[in-house]
Amino acid sequence: MQLTVWTYEGPPHVGAMRVATGMEGLHYVLHAPQGDTYADLLFTMIERRNQRPPVTYTTFAARDLGKDTAELFKTAARGAYERFKPQAMIVGASCTGTLIQDDPGGLAKALALPVPVVTVDLPAYQRKENWGAAETFYQLVRALAGPKAPPPGSQRPARPAGQRPTCNLLGPTALGFRHRDDVREITSLLNQLGIDVSVTAPMGATPADLARLGDADFNVVMYPEIASQAASWLQRMFHQPFTKVVPIGVSATREFIKEVAALAGVDPEPVLKNSSSRLTWYSHSVDSTYLTNKRVFIFGDATHVVAAARIASQEIGFKVVGLGTYSREFGREIREAAKLYDVEPLITDDYLEVEAKVAELHPELVLGTQMERHIAKRLGVPCAVISAPVHVQDFPARYAPQMGFEGANVIFDTWVHPLMMGLEEHLLQMFRDDFEFKDGAAPSHLGHAPVAEVAAPAMAADVAIAEVTTTTVTTETTTTTVVWAADAEKELRKIPFFVRGKARRNTERYASEIGVATITVETLYDAKAHFSR
Amino acid sequence: MTVQLQGCAAPAAQDGAAPVVRHERGQHEVFCGLTGIVWLHRKIQDAFFLVVGSRTCAHLIQSAAGVMIFAEPRFGTAIMEEKDLAGLTDANDELDRIVAQLIARRPDIKLLFLVGSCPSEVIKLDLSRAALRLSKRFMPQVRVLSYTGSGLETTFTQGEDACLASLVPELPASTSTETSLLVVGSLADVVEDQFIRIFDALGIKSVQFLPPRNSTSLPSVGPNTKFLLAQPFLADTARELENRGATRLAAPFPLGVEGTTAWLRAAADAFGVDAALFDKVTQPARSRAERALENFRQDLAGRRIFFFPDSQLEIPLARFLSRELSMQLVEVGTPYLHREHLAEELKLLPAGVAITEGQDVDLQLDRCRAARPDLAVCGLGLANPLEAEGMTTKWAIELVFTPIQGYDQASDLAELFARPLVRRAKLVA
């Protein structure tokens, strides 16, 4: 058992729902109790979909358990086919449905429905949402495109001369973070290169579209979490190569252009020469100097975290002080990225652990999911959202991709917006005692909401960074209790609140290292000199 | 329309002419009982709710709560993993480990509910035995109780019923010979305070509430206890209270002016409160509430409303909307109809009203589309799709999360129904 407060990912059948809901002409029959129908609201409320997800739940109850839940499943599946007339169906069970062992696949087969029925067996007690989405997509692709696979050993026929190269876009689903806009951005980028998109899947694809996936020259894996497995299978069966670069950020987008151009056999130079992102110029403009080495902590799904770290470090000039992911399946990618920035990777789906880490690192900006938004809000740290899971406000009405050059523009704006502007920050620092520059003044463009003084997370007392006067500092060798002299405490208050916690910790660490029991103003500035970068 | 209690002019079902209730079986589109934790953990301030379930259960509560609570909530899920399914001994050991971990981390917790789910029920993990075992270990610091919120057994608000029912055997026996009043069902604190003032003015001094705001102030119960249900979904809790000797006062529910008056009157009559005093105490609030309701009559009168089943509040709400705001009831769905507890309500419904118990969501959507009501009251999964089809909706869950009982909330309640209509009329684009 694992004690969980908030979860980053839902159960695997929610991943299957994200695939089914993204597609058209597909229906999902799910053996599940009534409460599991909550999942509909993820799509209708958070993503504001104007249709119910194409899911029929059997909603078996206690009284059915003694009787015939299998019959209930068959009735539901038959009824769903009659009512919705889908091109294909998927069948499966939720966590409780799995336990009653009714074999939805076998039952559906017995119904001999006149459309393909694909069974998705998802291990509900081991796996989670993204895995469920990947597995469902893979099973669908196998079942629907499989019959068209060329015999083993055969070669891919060459593209007829004069025909534009084609590719599929793989990975976007319902409820994905900016998937809708990323698809538009990448489709238009590919068009500029002279490459046509044959099928985008799962989002917007019908079962018939999946059946013709093999026609394209190559695949673009937009979201490896969801599309890797299907893309590898397509490569094996149809000899379709797939892309490895995820085009989030200016450099990654440029690499992506070169990668797809090579796969398609077209010249990338005209597009590379003509395209630019404002991110690059905005970062170079002197106004952005104040962004230099701002400390950022990054958490989310692996793809977005790896991309965000690269942008943060190389394209905006922040300093990555920590990064991590909730998806253990992609731990390797995160560990590799962590090496680049010389930080410890945090691979956990425990929200409290992430909160403790943010409190400990005391970053100046958090880039994360909606969970980190809550963490950052509580700790009084600015935050921008870069990855699922996200909430209703992260499905903006406007066009706001993450991928491509426009995505880079969006990212620059989104990440810089929560920060205090450069000159404002200087003025605050110079005139601490101005009565209007109260502690915790919010950036002037963000209204008057005072930012809460950094408080220790409720349950992570071991990383307390609250304003305490006596602190026990544990170093590798000794444990000393250091005390702040009144004037030092007063001086500390002149340091902007968003770096004060760090200054306090550093000073205490320094004091205990050099064996000083009472921190004076001198100790404070000695420590500042000691740690200055 | 002036609301009158006795001899009301509105057509009502005559005795013996009970409304026709249609039963429906098919896909239910409702939350399970775990959802009650979202409000119960705020209500009982020193209680923690530990769901023993799957990732689905954790995700349900989180989605129902909308991750709206920034602080660490007083609920969590012990998510079962593959190895917990393999053997019950291991599952019990794991549960003990998690509870110990939790209690160590949250010394402020005095009452811990182990909340059963579908998976824990299907694998027959006996949480009542686990609660006994853990109580023995952690008393007096923490009392451990159990109930089920599983979707196999409970629909949405029935989770609160199961929770409160599990508390009843823990209530101290009442030693006083004086009759006391117990109000049963979660109410917003502000509503409780209003009722306390009214009961006090009526001379009913001994009033207690279940659930209490704090587990250390559990109400006492015994043969001298008379109880009023503040919520219509408390079948098991009422039975448990009756087992302790308490007597239920039959009444409609305190929604709207009429419902609140009848509900208070049931208590007043049982406590021998003089009719003149009753009128003197309640009249100012009644008049004020009726004036406030006036503002919404124009928006709502004559409008046709359709209820999808959700919280079991549907019947009292339908009664309020039809009698005090002259709305027309197209269909009133309820997940479950407790005929005895709702008897006073059913009497007040217009003759021939279509009540549906249970659900087949696809068929019900067909009926709703065919009827094109002015307002459909439905769950979060259905609201936007219906809006996109041009219908106006009200999310049912808001009716559970908002203070709506009592005189001073009657117009707030009306406003919840008027707002979607006003909004649709305002938007031109």
Ligand code: SF4
């Ligand atoms: S219906 Fe059952 S499995 Fe689903 S969330 Fe509710 S308790 Fe958990």
